[in-house]
Amino acid sequence: MHTLITHLRHVDIAMPNFAEQRQFYTETWGLTETANDAEVSFLAAEGSPEQYVVRLRADAEKRTDLLAFGAATAADVDTLTARLIAQGVRLVHEPKPLDTPGGGYAVRFFDNEGRVVEVSADVTPRRHRRIEAREPVPVRLSHVLMNSPTPEATVAWYIRNLGFRLSDTMCLGSSREIMWFLRCNNFHHSFGIVRGPHAAFHHASFEMRGIDEYMRGTGRMRRLGIERLWGPGRHRAGDNSFSYYLDRAGNTVEYTTELEILDEDTWHPHLYDLRDPANADQWGTADEMNEFIAAKSHNDIDRGLFVAPPL
Structure with missing residues (x-):
């Protein structure tokens, strides 16, 4: 479609x-x-x-x-x-x-x-500016992932109804797919679905200007005493860097950069097994993904399902 x-x-x-x-x-x-x-x-x-x-x-x-x-x-x-x-x-x-x-x-x-x-x-664009070298602030919102207890059905819903395309999938062994990366343009992913115990916000990711600005942002958070949930590292799917934190409501937020740009004509989705730690973090600089990180990312049950917000 x-x-x-x-x-x-x-x-x-x-x-x-x-x-x-x-x-x-x-x-x-x-x-x-x-x-x-x-x-x-x-x-x-x-x-x-x-x-x-x-x-x-x-x-x-x-x-x-x-x-x-x-x-x-x-x-x-x-x-x-x-x-x-x-x-x-x-x-x-x-x-x-x-x-x-x-x-x-x-x-x-x-x-x-x-x-x-x-x-x-037809939303009027905002007057924005070029982010300067060494400036550790987000350039744009990169992607948002959501938890789902029925991820196969949810992925199929977004592909069928909104025209998203599957870029890559992460699995744990041959029988358990756990994360689907979806695109609506040539960025590797703008959206994604994660297998979780309930429907909830998984994480929002913010693109930095480059690796130096990404590391400066990661360092600034450390100096401010903000506990890092996971990272710094570099994912396999999307080839992007990652540093994850929790916002003040317990939602996971990420600094990232260098998200892969795909060639639509030649791209074929991969299935990456997270039992190989290099598929979670190519650099090997982040702690290995564990139950604590996963549980925080599962978040609280979303109280807004089938309830329209007031604005």
Whole structure:
């Protein structure tokens, strides 16, 4: 199926400790607040034309509010909506103008497990800038992965309904596939699904300018006393570097760089076995993946499934 989705725009999360979370993403993580009120904060990456890459919202319960992707035109949003309706996908709302920063035109719907997904077009680009050498702040939102107790069905849903393509799969032995990397453009992955005990946010990854800026960001987090969950290392699937941390609501966030760019005409998906430690970390600099890291990444059960966020 021809994909109508062009790229990942933003991930929106809610949590009770809003002020603490907002401080983490701005003062510690390096995003720039572009709009806010007492209970919502829109956060941009300095090097990205997206109006925001993270939206924080105060709520009594922690949840994933929204995962947003871009489309090229309003007509593509309408075409996608017609496809979704024909497939029996449950809409949150029909395509309509957005009143979030940058405006635009978007449809919202539930995926097969109840996550809210938005696809938008005609969002006004943000005035952004080139990230300077040695500047350890995110250039853009790279990718978002979600946990699923029914990952095969969820991967198939995103391929069938949204036109994602499988780049690579990770497994533990020949019989247990555990992680699927999906793309909507020539970046190795913008989205992915991880086998987990329940539907939940797995991690969001932020692209740095290069290896030096990535290491400086990793070092800055260390000097600030932020405990590193896993890394620094370099994955096999995607060939990208990784340093993982927990935000103030217990969501996993990653600094990365040099994510692989694929040739669509020649790429064939691989199956990488994580029993070979080089498939998790080519460099061998990170601790081996363990149950503690996995459990933290499984996160809390998402309280937002099949419940549309208030904005």
